[in-house]
Amino acid sequence: MALLVKICGVNASDSADAAVRAGADMVGLVFHPKSPRHLSFEAARSLADHLRGRVQLVTLIADADDEMIAGALAAVRPDFLQLHGRETPERAAALKSRFGVQLIKAFPIASAADFAPVAAFTDIADLFLFDAKAPEGLRPGGHGVAFDWQLLKGRAFPRPWLLAGGLSPANVGRAVILSGAPGVDVSSGVETAPGVKDTHLIAEFLSAARNPKLDLEEARS
Numbered sequence: 001m002a003l004l005v006k007i008c009g010v011n012a013s014d015s016a017d018a019a020v021r022a023g024a025d026m027v028g029l030v031f032h033p034k035s036p037r038h039l040s041f042e043a044a045r046s047l048a049d050h051l052r053g054r055v056q057l058v059t060l061i062a063d064a065d066d067e068m069i070a071g072a073l074a075a076v077r078p079d080f081l082q083l084h085g086r087e088t089p090e091r092a093a094a095l096k097s098r099f100g101v102q103l104i105k106a107f108p109i110a111s112a113a114d115f116a117p118v119a120a121f122t123d124i125a126d127l128f129l130f131d132a133k134a135p136e137g138l139r140p141g142g143h144g145v146a147f148d149w150q151l152l153k154g155r156a157f158p159r160p161w162l163l164a165g166g167l168s169p170a171n172v173g174r175a176v177i178l179s180g181a182p183g184v185d186v187s188s189g190v191e192t193a194p195g196v197k198d199t200h201l202i203a204e205f206l207s208a209a210r211n212p213k214l215d216l217e218e219a220r221s
């Protein structure tokens, strides 16, 4: 099966079009006031209408209240709601039941122990996303920080999953091979400045992700 690719934090129609042209499966729209990728409901509605039917849409929130979530869902009418904060299984289940939307649950990973909470989301989340832990005190994602991909090697999960955190056109091929990921997610690795996506980097990322290579020395070891 082709590698799933999600381009996250899209906030302009040129990068949205570049993601579709390059063959991305999903585009994420971020609702987090502290993020350089945060969208107003109005801007999100217009971007989502521009993209609808061309790619799967993801509304991303982190520990948001119901009012914010309802507004973000009404604006985007997404295929998935991504929970990128400290949402418990109970909170996730309540959101799924109230809003009737498929869920992506993000898990911050720094060591093998960080996979422990995943099992409790088996019947609630439709997709898992494994991201690096954010630097202390900062928003929970989009920092360009990677974790040790080898932590994923050989693990089986009851849901499809995406690898995230510090991916870029330069390292995504290696990350896919070392982690065995069925899908990848990127934000700052296809930007020239925080919140500024680059259409060429998006195309390069898709190409590198779908044609993964190791360098010669690594392939021999």
Ligand SMILES: O=C(O)c1ccccc1NCC(=O)[C@H](O)[C@H](O)COP(=O)(O)O
Pocket (backbone or CB within 6 Å): 008, 009, 028, 030, 032, 035, 036, 037, 060, 061, 062, 084, 131, 139, 140, 141, 142, 143, 144, 145, 164, 165, 166, 167, 185, 186, 187, 188, 189
């Ligand atoms: O992107 C943000 O600004 C953001 C803000 C608040 C919560 C989550 C956020 N991003 C989550 C993502 O899905 C990113 O794509 C993921 O963390 C990877 O980011 P990066 O390392 O920059 O590729």
